Amino acid sequence: MVSLFRCPVCASPLTRGEEAYTCPNRHSFDIAKEGYVHLLPANRKHSKAPGDDKEMAAARSRFLSGGYYSHLRAALEELALAHTGEDPAVVDSGCGEGYYTAGLHEALSAAGRRATMAGVDISKFCLRWAAKRTRQVEFAVASAYRLPVADGRANLLLNCFSPLAAEEFYRVLAPGGVFLYVVPAPDHLWELKEVLYDKPYRNPEEAIPYQGFTYLDIVKVERDIDVEGRALADLFRMTPYFWKTPREGAERLAKLDTLTVRASFRVHVFRRNG
Structure with missing residues (x-):
């Protein structure tokens, strides 16, 4: 199987073979039992297990599988x-546990498109979930700043709540290829912030152009969601707030059984110039 x-x-x-990926120069990379491959060289790792940890990956998988962000x-x-x-050819940079990656593949396949797809994330724990979610997409541990994808190979690149590497995205996209960049809207999870912090702040509303790309659109995606029980704890665990929240705020959240929050996003749509 030829790989992206x-x-x-x-x-x-x-x-891609049965048990490993290989190149003509005989470099070989074993496929993990879950189905992903490790393509992050040891000299580019900044920690023993970079990216989201095991508990955060599991929390995100449970929460997203509940359909809260289906919009x-x-x-x-x-x-x-x-x-x-x-x-x-579609690349999901910072694919996490594969919820959106799998959705794109299912939608393209249902429309009769013959999509070749790959997801990349720096967390092996996330990719364990992603590779189980769909066998029709190949997944690799790698950095967004050094994507293991050839120049001009992708027609569509997705970056959802992940590090933005504009120069690298420009490199792997073909001329005319499209880049979808998802960021939180100003009021995203505002009600959760009100519980966690004494003085919550809104996310910035920005439209930043990037060299080599043409802005096509900014798509607003939002709705209110009712989050209950374990899902509320999972939502907290999968956000950056988990590491930044004072103990008092975390205790206030733990006392709640349910919370209605605004799940609000902006999808910035760019086209790579020729």
Whole structure:
């Protein structure tokens, strides 16, 4: 099977076999039992287990599988259909546990598109969930700043709440390729912030142009969601607030059985210039 991935050592194309990815220069990368491959060289790791930890990955998988952010997934599926052809190559940079990656593949396949898809994340714990979620997409541990994808290989690139590497995204996108950049809207999870912090702040509303890209649109995606029980704890665990919240705020949240919050996003749509 020909892969979207390239060798992180010599940049040659990788071929996926039964148990490993290999390149013409005989570099080999074992496929984990869950189905993902590790393409992050040891000299580029900044910690023993970079990215989201095991508990955070599990919390995100449970929460997203509950459909709370299904409105965002539906919006991304619609945009993917609008901006790809019959045989698109799609890369999800910072794919996490694969909820949106799987959604895009399902939507493209249902529309008769023959999509080739890859998801990349720096957390092996996230990719364990992602590779189980869909077997139709290949997943690799790698950095968004050094994507293991050849120049101009992708037609669509998704970046959802993940590090923005504009120069690298420009490199892997083909001329005319589209980049979907998802960020939290100013009022995203505002009600949760009101519980956690004495003086909550709103996210900035920004429209930042990036060299080599043309702005096509900013799509608003929002709705109120009722979050109860374990899902509320999972929502807290999967956000950056989990590491920043004072003990008093976390205790206030733990006393709640349910909370209605605004799940509000902006999808910035860019086209790579030729």
